Amino acid sequence: MNAMELITRIRLPLSRAVGTGRARMGTATHAASSVAGMAIPPGFSAKEAKLTRLDTPQPPWRPVPAADPGTTMPPGFKAQVAQLITFEMPERVTGSTGDRALGKALVNAWRRDGIIQIAMSAEQRRLWEEAKAASRRFFRKPHAEKAACVDSQSYSGYIASGEEVTDGIADYSEIFTITKDLDMAEPRVRAKWPCHGPCPWPDVEMKEPMTRYNESLGTEGEKLLQLVEFGLEVAPGSLTRHTRDGWHHTRVLRFPPRNATNGKGKEGRGIGSHTDYGLLVISAQDEVGGLFIRRPSQDEKFANWERSAAGLKEDDDGWFYVPPVAGTHTVILGDMMQYLTRNYLTATPHKVGLNTRERFAFAYFHEPSFQAVLKPLEGGCGGNGLGSSSSSSSSSSSSSSSSSSSSSSSSSSSSPSVSDTEGVHYGTHFTNMFIRNYPDRITTRRLMAENRYSLLSSPELRTMGALPALP
Numbered sequence: 311m312n313a314m315e316l317i318t319r320i321r322l323p324l325s326r327a328v329g330t331g332r333a334r335m336g337t338a339t340h341a342a343s344s345v346a347g348m349a350i351p352p353g354f355s356a357k358e359a360k361l362t363r364l365d366t367p368q369p370p371w372r373p374v375p376a377a378d379p380g381t382t383m384p385p386g387f388k389a390q391v392a393q394l395i396t397f398e399m400p401e402r403v404t405g406s407t408g409d410r411a412l413g414k415a416l417v418n419a420w421r422r423d424g425i426i427q428i429a430m431s432a433e434q435r436r437l438w439e440e441a442k443a444a445s446r447r448f449f450r451k452p453h454a455e456k457a458a459c460v461d462s463q464s465y466s467g468y469i470a471s472g473e474e475v476t477d478g479i480a481d482y483s484e485i486f487t488i489t490k491d492l493d494m495a496e497p498r499v500r501a502k503w504p505c506h507g508p509c510p511w512p513d514v515e516m517k518e519p520m521t522r523y524n525e526s527l528g529t530e531g532e533k534l535l536q537l538v539e540f541g542l543e544v545a546p547g548s549l550t551r552h553t554r555d556g557w558h559h560t561r562v563l564r565f566p567p568r569n570a571t572n573g574k575g576k577e578g579r580g581i582g583s584h585t586d587y588g589l590l591v592i593s594a595q596d597e598v599g600g601l602f603i604r605r606p607s608q609d610e611k612f613a614n615w616e617r618s619a620a621g622l623k624e625d626d627d628g629w630f631y632v633p634p635v636a637g638t639h640t641v642i643l644g645d646m647m648q649y650l651t652r653n654y655l656t657a658t659p660h661k662v663g664l665n666t667r668e669r670f671a672f673a674y675f676h677e678p679s680f681q682a683v684l685k686p687l688e689g690g691c692g693g694n695g696l697g698s699s700s701s702s703s704s705s706s707s708s709s710s711s712s713s714s715s716s717s718s719s720s721s722s723s724s725s726p727s728v729s730d731t732e733g734v735h736y737g738t739h740f741t742n743m744f745i746r747n748y749p750d751r752i753t754t755r756r757l758m759a760e761n762r763y764s765l766l767s768s769p770e771l772r773t774m775g776a777l778p779a780l781p
């Protein structure tokens with residue numbers, strides 16, 4: 311792919327800084343300069359960027375960030391402001407030269423920034439608006455009506471403000487979680503697999519738009535994984551073979567204003583520092599703002615599949631605020647991507663601050679199958695191996711069947727262990743996360759009372775480990 315082809319894959323936000331052309335991480339007070347009002351992607355000159363603007367058809371909508379993106383940052387936080395270039399996704403991934411170059415650009419952006427920004431298609435933009443409206447409608451319902459949306463077998467449904475616990479502290483987000491919606495006759499539900507059960511939808515007005523949006527993001531997630539495979543130079547199917555019947559799920563989120571929390575008499579927080587547990591997290595946010603991330607750093611390596619990374623670096627310096635940009639999704643990486651790539655791509659620590667207004671957001675998790683037993687990828691990066699540039703090791707234990715909080719691991723200053731031998735069972739990792747986040751939920755109590763946790767080590771729940779790579 312030539313330079314022009316790559317540039318047309320990158321939708322350029324207006325009024326971005328130039329210079330290195332990187333997805334800039336500037337301070338809130340940084341005065342952005344520009345050439346013809348456009349950012350320049352890595353490796354391209356101002357001249358090329360000008361030509362691209364003339365040649366690239368503009369969409370009917372256009373991401374226009376605020377003059378100073380830092381103005382939406384929640385009060386009370388100290389952070390630099392991330393100014394991200396926006397990548398445009400292809401309609402289909404075919405393995406073209408352009409796909410391969412885009413995959414490499416995405417991987418490089420994640421390794422540098424920990425987050426990428428992709429343009430929504432016109433259809434996704436419509437679906438996001440519908441989902442946002444359904445979310446507002448749901449969260450406006452009386453508490454009792456929302457609180458009735460729980461299920462004792464799945465973690466789908468309503469999570470009240472203050473119910474979620476991150477690192478022992480209540481988060482004030484209000485959430486509707488959507489996991490795989492399985493009815494009571496479904497064999498895995500009948501067999502009482504942990505976390506498997508129906509989604510307790512409040513009504514069809516919630517179910518239909520959320521389902522449509524999730525399906526669209528499922529397609530996007532698969533495309534992204536295919537591009538990542540190209541970017542990593544691993545065999546096609548190395549990642550996507552794990553997402554057959556993927557345990558994809560969604561968090562529909564509402565954050566109260568910082569001074570009007572849940573009435574417990576103290577100022578709350580949004581969501582504390584943590585990493586997410588799977589492969590990709592594709593998020594949309596409204597115009598209010600509240601997301602903070604940490605960039606990858608050799609000095610900060612977490613292994614959340616072995617020991618909880620929740621709460622780490624919460625009050626440290628080094629956070630970047632991600633301002634809302636209309637018409638875009640952001641994508642961060644989860645624990646299993648880090649494990650599979652031997653720390654070449656790392657899970658992105660993030661947290662959410664409460665702002666002066668209520669805020670609505672949507673996080674879609676593109677995940678391996680619940681039954682998947684993941685092993686680190688072989689090869690990659692032109693035959694040099696993925697672990698070679700980030701000094702991963704292959705010693706120590708994995709948490710494939712034990713509680714993830716009981717294993718030992720380095721949390722900083724050295725690379726976490728990546729065991730080749732046992733692998734990580736995704737279903738166990740997911741279950742551990744939800745037990746830890748919702749210790750008092752009816753689902754956790756039933757799971758424990760019926761000893762469902764022990765099923766996680768049975769062969770029937772580990773059927774994805776032996777699947778061959780797709781041709």
Ligand SMILES: [Fe+2]
Nearest residue numbers: 584585586660
């Ligand atoms: Fe998260």
